Amino acid sequence: MNEMFQEALPVLKKIEDEGFKAYFVGGCVRDLCLERPIKDIDIATSARPEEIQKIFPKTIPVGIEHGTVIVRHNHVSYEITTFRKEDKYEDYRRPSKVWFVDDLQEDLSRRDFTFNAMAMDTALHLIDHFGGRDDLKLRQIRTVGDPHLRFSEDPLRVMRACRFMSVYDMKIEAETKKAIEKKAPLLKKISTERISIEFIKLLQGVKAGHALEFMKQSTVVEYLPYPLKEQTKEGYLGLEWTKLQTDDQRWAAIILLSQVKDSREFLKSWKLPNGTIKKVQELLAALSVKKWSKIDLYRTGISLALESMTLKSTIEKVNYDQEKDNLHKLASEIPITSLKDLPIDGEEILKIKQKSPGVWLGKLLHEMEEKIVNGDLSTSESVIKDWVKRWEP
Numbered sequence: 223m224n225e226m227f228q229e230a231l232p233v234l235k236k237i238e239d240e241g242f243k244a245y246f247v248g249g250c251v252r253d254l255c256l257e258r259p260i261k262d263i264d265i266a267t268s269a270r271p272e273e274i275q276k277i278f279p280k281t282i283p284v285g286i287e288h289g290t291v292i293v294r295h296n297h298v299s300y301e302i303t304t305f306r307k308e309d310k311y312e313d314y315r316r317p318s319k320v321w322f323v324d325d326l327q328e329d330l331s332r333r334d335f336t337f338n339a340m341a342m343d344t345a346l347h348l349i350d351h352f353g354g355r356d357d358l359k360l361r362q363i364r365t366v367g368d369p370h371l372r373f374s375e376d377p378l379r380v381m382r383a384c385r386f387m388s389v390y391d392m393k394i395e396a397e398t399k400k401a402i403e404k405k406a407p408l409l410k411k412i413s414t415e416r417i418s419i420e421f422i423k424l425l426q427g428v429k430a431g432h433a434l435e436f437m438k439q440s441t442v443v444e445y446l447p448y449p450l451k452e453q454t455k456e457g458y459l460g461l462e463w464t465k466l467q468t469d470d471q472r473w474a475a476i477i478l479l480s481q482v483k484d485s486r487e488f489l490k491s492w493k494l495p496n497g498t499i500k501k502v503q504e505l506l507a508a509l510s511v512k513k514w515s516k517i518d519l520y521r522t523g524i525s526l527a528l529e530s531m532t533l534k535s536t537i538e539k540v541n542y543d544q545e546k547d548n549l550h551k552l553a554s555e556i557p558i559t560s561l562k563d564l565p566i567d568g569e570e571i572l573k574i575k576q577k578s579p580g581v582w583l584g585k586l587l588h589e590m591e592e593k594i595v596n597g598d599l600s601t602s603e604s605v606i607k608d609w610v611k612r613w614e615p
């Protein structure tokens with residue numbers, strides 16, 4: 223028995239002891255069936271939010287109007303949501319209209335895909351009205367009921383289908399696929415932030431390349447916050463060649479594979495944080511270095527240089543492990559990692575030169591740094607002081 227479910231079982235039982243129904247639902251049941259790590263446990267119940275607040279001493283009302291209360295039990299948070307049905311507003315931005323129902327099946331029938339519409343009771347029996355278990359076995363993504371309706375209700379589900387395809391290495395069932403092709407333009411109505419979250423999860427998946435190829439064929443890529451036009455001969459499948467380690471690398475890879483001209487505009491369109499934009503651009507700059515010199519490596523930093531080699535492997539489908547070893551070797555020959563490692567600082571230089579600070583100081587430091595990195599000047603205090611004394615702008 224999975225440890226997280228074991229831990230959560232008393233919460234479910236406590237709700238039942240009070241005369242209500244309660245079940246594990248959604249992603250946690252799906253991931254349990256797939257024998258994948260479980261991130262968090264969600265519970266659905268016939269109890270209304272106020273009743274949950276009465277049953278448990280520690281609750282956080284995160285979305286009472288949508289029926290959700292967080293319960294803390296043994297330092298773990300559980301999202302407990304009353305069985306509900308919902309109606310989405312046409313513009314997809316305002317919160318949907320929600321009403322509570324008494325029946326689990328009704329709650330499950332509003333969900334997106336069959337494998338997300340399973341539940342588990344206190345005896346750990348699987349409740350699977352829509353064939354989610356079989357679809358998991360077939361490794362197929364299929365909507366609960368009419369796919370056109372499901373995607374119209376919440377077009378983000380188009381992205382979710384592509385994300386599951388990538389993360390779980392699944393295919394999309396024929397009718398669901400047809401509906402994705404038809405409903406893809408509705409993605410324009412969904413907020414960039416929600417799409418970005420799904421897209422980055424998709425890029426982290428083992429089959430990110432396949433999912434993107436599918437998105438290309440089904441025109442989904444045209445309705446992303448920045449429409450993608452993949453033009454490289456390598457194609458998106460390159461993404462699966464080497465394991466990219468960070469999201470920054472993944473964004474950089476998409477920029478390169480899609481031949482995006484203005485990377486900043488691209489990253490801004492996805493509303494990414496400034497820190498991410500800066501890092502991805504640094505990574506792209508590091509990637510454009512053809513042959514690393516000591517000073518390039520020192521200024522870029524070994525970790526960013528190595529990251530760019532990983533990215534290069536992905537794009538070019540060539541292993542650059544040997545080049546990475548060379549970079550490590552080159553880095554080990556550089557005597558300092560920053561000016562702070564030197565036995566002399568700016569103030570000391572001002573004393574030696576008996577001058578007030580100015581542009582000259584920056585120039586001196588820059589020259590000194592370059593000489594030391596290249597091994598043309600030793601790091602011994604007396605040698606450096608002597609060099610400073612003799613230095614002329």
Ligand SMILES: Nc1ccn([C@@H]2O[C@H](COP(=O)(O)OP(=O)(O)OP(=O)(O)O)[C@@H](O)[C@H]2O)c(=O)n1
Nearest residue numbers: 248249261332333334335338339376378379382
């Ligand atoms: N657009 C959406 C989003 C969610 N759900 C339902 O709400 C559940 C919980 O959604 P979420 O918390 O987003 O989790 P998942 O995306 O399923 O899984 P993960 O935790 O891996 O993100 C899903 O399993 C699904 O049943 C849905 O029907 N339609």
